[in-house]
Amino acid sequence: MDNRAGEMQVFLRVVEAGSFSEAARLMRMTPSTVSKLVARIEARLGVRLIERSTRRLSLTAEGRLYYERSQTVLNDLDEVERELSLGAATTGGTVRVNVSVAFGVLALEPLLPEFWQSYPNIVVDLSLSDEIVDLYLDRTDVAFRIGPLPDSGMMARRIGLAHRRIVAAPAYLQRHGTPHSADDLARHNCLGFNFRRSAPVWPLRESGRMSGRTVRGSLLANNGDTVRRLALAGMGLARLADFHVRDDLAAGRLVEVLAGIVAADEEPVSAVYLGGARMPQRVRVFLDFMVPRLQAVLDPAAAPAQ
Incomplete structure (x- = not known):
């Protein structure tokens, strides 16, 4: 039977006690048993962990590494068992979210x-920003991102797709008319974004072919909520995610235009995070809670019946 956790405990006690005999006394084992367990670890790893002398024990470089990692492993094991035995309410700490x-x-x-x-x-340390953050530099645990993900060592969970629509307030359309073709966009104020990754091009379908139409307007904003508010104020056309304008469309505050020629305008939504198999429990439960519920926000039709 694999009992590496037990062997780690013995090794830690030897290091902390300073001798095989004292560790054996504290653990109610014989010194020879303790010595054999440490020798078994060294044989399995193929390295010497402890330099033995008649006066004292000293750790090798590999021994210091094994000692530090063993402490982490055993502490994580204690945390898991404590949380499972006491319930979810005991899970604590801060989750930094962008x-x-x-x-x-x-x-x-x-x-x-x-x-x-x-x-x-x-504690949820929540930052709202439409700019891409560096999870390492900004000490962020989880970032929810809209758009393709670059290749990286980060982990990701797919949430769904954000479908974009071109919308305007009824008052704006009354003043400037409703666009019916891609050419009409040249006569309209198209509200846009100033992200480095964004381009003033709206994907449309013309004569059965996909194309991108360059647009111009009086606003370039660094977040979608500003664009939405200006669209609601009747300042121009806006291209926004459907989850962003769903309630406005239902209430008639905004109207969709050019629905018949808008190309398949959608972007993936993902939860990006660090840690992988060594993810802290607080981050794991946050993701496990949020991801399925956010999937239902993006696609209400796929939400489970209550």
């Missing part, structure tokens, strides 16, 4: 009260 303004306000924030009912000891 999310775009619109997705954060409309999708993530409404889920937080329910999350805290299940995990009252977790």
